[in-house]
Amino acid sequence: MSTYAKKKGFGATVWDYLTTVDHKKIAILYLIAGGLFFIVGGLEAMFIRIQLAVPDNDFVSAGLFNELITMHGTTMIFLAAMPLIFAFMNAVVPLQIGARDVAFPFLNAVGFWLFFFGGVFLNLSWFMGGAPDSGWTNYASLAMKSAGHGVDFYILGLQISGLGTLIAGINFLTTIINMRAPGMTYMRMPLFTWSTFVASALILFAFPPLTVGLVLAMFDRMFGSNFFDVAAGGNTIIWEHMFWIFGHPEVYILILPAFGVFSEVFATFSRKRLFGYSSMVFATVLIGFLGFMVWAHHMFTVGLGPIANAIFAVATMAIAVPTGIKIFNWLFTMWGGSVRFTTPMLWAVAFIPSFVAGGVTGIMLAAAPADYQYHDTYFVVAHFHYVIVGGVIFGLLAATHFYWPKMFGTLLNETLGKITFWLFLTGFHLTFFIQHFLGLMGMPRRVFTFLPGQGFETGNLISSIGALFMAVGILIMLYNIIVTSVRNVRVGNDPWEDGRTLEWAIPSPPPFYNFKQLPLVRGLDPYWVEKMEGKDEMTPAEPIGDIHMPNSTILPFVISLGLFVSAFGALYNVDNKDWTLPVMIIGLLITFGAMFIRSVKDDHGFHIHKEDLVNDDDKEVKA
Amino acid sequence: MANNQSNSANPNVDLKYRRKKNAEEMKHQVVTFTMMIFFTLIAFLAVAYDGFSHWFIRPFILLLAVVQVAFQLYYFMHMKHKGHNTIALFLFSGLAVGLATVLVFMTIVWL
Numbered sequence: 001m002s003t004y005a006k007k008k009g010f011g012a013t014v015w016d017y018l019t020t021v022d023h024k025k026i027a028i029l030y031l032i033a034g035g036l037f038f039i040v041g042g043l044e045a046m047f048i049r050i051q052l053a054v055p056d057n058d059f060v061s062a063g064l065f066n067e068l069i070t071m072h073g074t075t076m077i078f079l080a081a082m083p084l085i086f087a088f089m090n091a092v093v094p095l096q097i098g099a100r101d102v103a104f105p106f107l108n109a110v111g112f113w114l115f116f117f118g119g120v121f122l123n124l125s126w127f128m129g130g131a132p133d134s135g136w137t138n139y140a141s142l143a144m145k146s147a148g149h150g151v152d153f154y155i156l157g158l159q160i161s162g163l164g165t166l167i168a169g170i171n172f173l174t175t176i177i178n179m180r181a182p183g184m185t186y187m188r189m190p191l192f193t194w195s196t197f198v199a200s201a202l203i204l205f206a207f208p209p210l211t212v213g214l215v216l217a218m219f220d221r222m223f224g225s226n227f228f229d230v231a232a233g234g235n236t237i238i239w240e241h242m243f244w245i246f247g248h249p250e251v252y253i254l255i256l257p258a259f260g261v262f263s264e265v266f267a268t269f270s271r272k273r274l275f276g277y278s279s280m281v282f283a284t285v286l287i288g289f290l291g292f293m294v295w296a297h298h299m300f301t302v303g304l305g306p307i308a309n310a311i312f313a314v315a316t317m318a319i320a321v322p323t324g325i326k327i328f329n330w331l332f333t334m335w336g337g338s339v340r341f342t343t344p345m346l347w348a349v350a351f352i353p354s355f356v357a358g359g360v361t362g363i364m365l366a367a368a369p370a371d372y373q374y375h376d377t378y379f380v381v382a383h384f385h386y387v388i389v390g391g392v393i394f395g396l397l398a399a400t401h402f403y404w405p406k407m408f409g410t411l412l413n414e415t416l417g418k419i420t421f422w423l424f425l426t427g428f429h430l431t432f433f434i435q436h437f438l439g440l441m442g443m444p445r446r447v448f449t450f451l452p453g454q455g456f457e458t459g460n461l462i463s464s465i466g467a468l469f470m471a472v473g474i475l476i477m478l479y480n481i482i483v484t485s486v487r488n489v490r491v492g493n494d495p496w497e498d499g500r501t502l503e504w505a506i507p508s509p510p511p512f513y514n515f516k517q518l519p520l521v522r523g524l525d526p527y528w529v530e531k532m533e534g535k536d537e538m539t540p541a542e543p544i545g546d547i548h549m550p551n552s553t554i555l556p557f558v559i560s561l562g563l564f565v566s567a568f569g570a571l572y573n574v575d576n577k578d579w580t581l582p583v584m585i586i587g588l589l590i591t592f593g594a595m596f597i598r599s600v601k602d603d604h605g606f607h608i609h610k611e612d613l614v615n616d617d618d619k620e621v622k623a
Numbered sequence: 624m625a626n627n628q629s630n631s632a633n634p635n636v637d638l639k640y641r642r643k644k645n646a647e648e649m650k651h652q653v654v655t656f657t658m659m660i661f662f663t664l665i666a667f668l669a670v671a672y673d674g675f676s677h678w679f680i681r682p683f684i685l686l687l688a689v690v691q692v693a694f695q696l697y698y699f700m701h702m703k704h705k706g707h708n709t710i711a712l713f714l715f716s717g718l719a720v721g722l723a724t725v726l727v728f729m730t731i732v733w734l
Contacts, residue, residue, distance in 0.1 A: 177709050201713070201716075204713075204717075205717055205720055241728075241732070245724065289716070289720070292720045292723070292724070293720075293723060296727075296732065304731070304732050305731070307731045308727075308731040308732050311731060
């Protein structure tokens with residue numbers, strides 16, 4: 001039954017990935033799709049920086065610039081950062097808790113394909129009459145007046161991909177609650193699993209407000225309702241509240257898994273147990289809770305009044321406490337450890353000052369009276385790029401280098417990795433540090449150009465040069481990935497040699513059933529515990545037995561495709577075209593038909609038999 | 624973390640013990656059911672009676688409602704059994720977050 005050893009043609013491989021329900025393959029799908037969207041969002045960023053490099057530039061028009069900034073933000077948050085995080089969650093979390101797959105493998109595939117089709121739909125707007133142009137926050141006062149179909153693409157695309165995210169979040173919650181290996185108590189879970197758990201809980205509670213907001217916007221734009229139409233008794237502020245009740249937890253959904261990655265990296269490359277493990281868990285959960293109580297700090301200048309502003313300001317500043325706990329714990333993890341500066345560790349070490357800088361400006365922005373000065377200036381742009389690039393993207397790049405061997409069985413070139421790191425780090429600080437001062441000097445956000453002689457020239461030029469450094473860094477990383485894949489030098493179970501958690505106890509990449517026998521977890525950092533007793537593998541918790549596995553199926557792809565088709569009907573509905581209603585209905589029929597097939601057709605999966613598992617032993621040694 | 628029900632389906636578990644457990648469970652359900660009907664009657668009476676101001680009636684019937692929801696969850700939906708800790712955590716944290724948001728909108732945020 002060792003199907004994974006067979007050579008396959010290109011078509012068979014594509015079919016394999018279209019139909020897969022294996023969390024490791026879905027992780028690769030997320031990585032590829034998220035990586036592609038990351039490049040698209042990066043290109044948009046480059047165009048923005050080219051336009052702003054010199055005053056009075058006409059590289060792009062004002063309208064196109066609005067589309068670029070909107071799509072840059074939306075793509076980077078929803079279509080690059082989120083799926084890349086899901087890539088590593090899928091690749092690592094089931095292995096870290098000693099599970100053979102996620103709780104709902106079928107739903108895992110549905111989640112991916114929904115995200116993918118939503119993202120493709122959103123980006124098709126470039127070729128179908130113009131992209132959304134109301135900013136990534138899509139404030140109703142702008143969005144409802146926006147001409148063309150750009151905003152409709154935003155609403156429907158995010159609705160579809162948001163559904164996928166919600167499904168993925170619920171899946172991870174169930175997986176972590178129910179599928180931990182024997183002995184893996186909550187307080188023995190690795191920090192990446194903990195942060196995935198908390199981030200998934202945030203997804204569960206934060207995405208429904210976005211869904212509701214998008215539904216209201218959809219009815220306003222496409223079916224003639226008046227939720228946000230002030231003249232008809234609506235209120236545009238409702239959108240802002242709903243967007244930020246979702247939007248603020250969203251940034252913690254992004255950053256918490258990155259914190260988790262750094263916790264793993266610091267512990268591994270300091271050869272020490274993570275300092276203050278239980279306080280790290282506490283801080284993660286607390287950040288999760290507080291994340292829901294601070295949304296109005298994005299809306300200080302709306303005019304909520306001094307009481308609301310003061311309360312939200314204090315609540316926001318409170319988040320600095322658990323974050324500070326984390327920062328000190330990471331520092332103390334390194335303290336006295338035997339630190340190895342590998343590429344992931346470089347990202348982790350650089351993350352601390354970068355993220356702290358973003359946090360400090362966060363506290364500045366949280367002071368409501370001062371925020372009236374900073375609001376809608378480049379100071380805000382600098383702040384959130386410091387936390388999102390300096391936190392999330394650094395985390396994702398660290399994870400890419402750290403988990404690459406576990407996902408693909410090859411180790412990325414360290415020299416090229418370090419070149420990527422230094423170029424990207426330099427470029428990042430060049431680009432965004434100067435933007436603090438541009439903002440303080442009064443340069444507003446979201447302007448497509450600026451005039452000469454106002455003192456903005458040098459700052460903007462430096463910023464654009466920095467963006468070029470980052471782009472070159474990413475290109476070198478892509479080259480690194482290609483070179484590494486072509487050379488294809490296979491690595492063993494524990495390529496970093498200091499792996500602490502369960503995923504490093506099994507082959508890289510793991511067999512499709514992950515664990516032949518579920519491991520017995522005897523403490524925090526279970527693999528390290530075994531190593532310290534002179535063993536090189538986990539103690540099994542069960543005898544070798546038949547393993548039950550789910551069958552591959554194309555249905556997740558079809559379910560998502562149906563919504564994708566239906567969205568085109570909804571999008572053009574306002575144009576009074578005859579074909580829109582049938583397209584909507586056909587799309588929904590495809591979706592619900594596929595769901596119906598899934599419901600009535602029994603699919604019990606298959607078993608890998610004990611004899612085949614025993615025979616597999618010799619093959620694994622060769623691989 | 625499976626939901627370990629106290630009345631297991633395993634026939635090897637002592638039948639007498641399970642009988643006793645079930646009878647006790649039944650008693651609890653009947654008692655809570657009676658109390659819930661009683662609470663509902665009190666709520667109706669409180670509203671119907673002219674002597675109370677609405678400053679008393681509103682918090683009072685809300686309190687009765689909260690107790691009824693608790694009865695419903697813990698006795699009829701078996702949340703008092705073992706193995707429901709995670710469910711309770713998510714239920715109550717979701718409730719706390721949701722209600723705090725509603726409270727914010729009702730008190731300090733101008734909409």
